[in-house]
Amino acid sequence: MSNSEHPVILLAEDNDDDVAMLRRAFLQAGIDLPLQVVPNGEEAIAYLVGEGRFANRAEYPLPDLFLLDLKMPGIDGFDVLAWLRQHPTLAPLRTIVLTTSDEIRDANQAYILGANSFLTKPVDVTDFKSTLQEMFNFFLFKAKRPEVRRPPISKPPKIT
Numbered sequence: 345m346s347n348s349e350h351p352v353i354l355l356a357e358d359n360d361d362d363v364a365m366l367r368r369a370f371l372q373a374g375i376d377l378p379l380q381v382v383p384n385g386e387e388a389i390a391y392l393v394g395e396g397r398f399a400n401r402a403e404y405p406l407p408d409l410f411l412l413d414l415k416m417p418g419i420d421g422f423d424v425l426a427w428l429r430q431h432p433t434l435a436p437l438r439t440i441v442l443t444t445s446d447e448i449r450d451a452n453q454a455y456i457l458g459a460n461s462f463l464t465k466p467v468d469v470t471d472f473k474s475t476l477q478e479m480f481n482f483f484l485f486k487a488k489r490p491e492v493r494r495p496p497i498s499k500p501p502k503i504t
């Protein structure tokens with residue numbers, strides 16, 4: 345778990361409306377956990393590695409749960425998943441794809457790349473709150489927590 349008292353969630357999401365919807369759903373579900381938000385795949389990777397503006401590990405602790413949008417400009421969610429699972433110290437990070445896509449090929453690809461779960465973003469925040477409660481209860485409080493560490497920074501991370 346992160347160094348903080350409460351589990352930390354990292355959200356990679358490029359749509360401000362979806363970030364606001366998720367924050368509302370957290371509030372309605374009674375989920376009061378630190379939420380770090382990055383707007384794209386490049387920043388998600390920088391956050392996980394702890395480089396640039398994310399170098400202060402006290403301010404930007406490793407997340408206990410990573411919510412990842414697939415459809416982002418530049419480095420998309422699929423690229424982030426592929427990158428993440430290639431780094432042994434970060435690969436165990438529990439990663440949930442949270443996307444507007446309901447395409448089975450996207451779900452299959454996300455699971456192939458190592459996603460722990462695949463959820464389609466809801467239109468109705470109220471319906472989503474129970475899903476969030478169940479998901480957080482399972483991943484953050486019931487399931488065995490993996491050890492996740494930032495890799496040593498020796499050179500810029502490669503995206504393949």
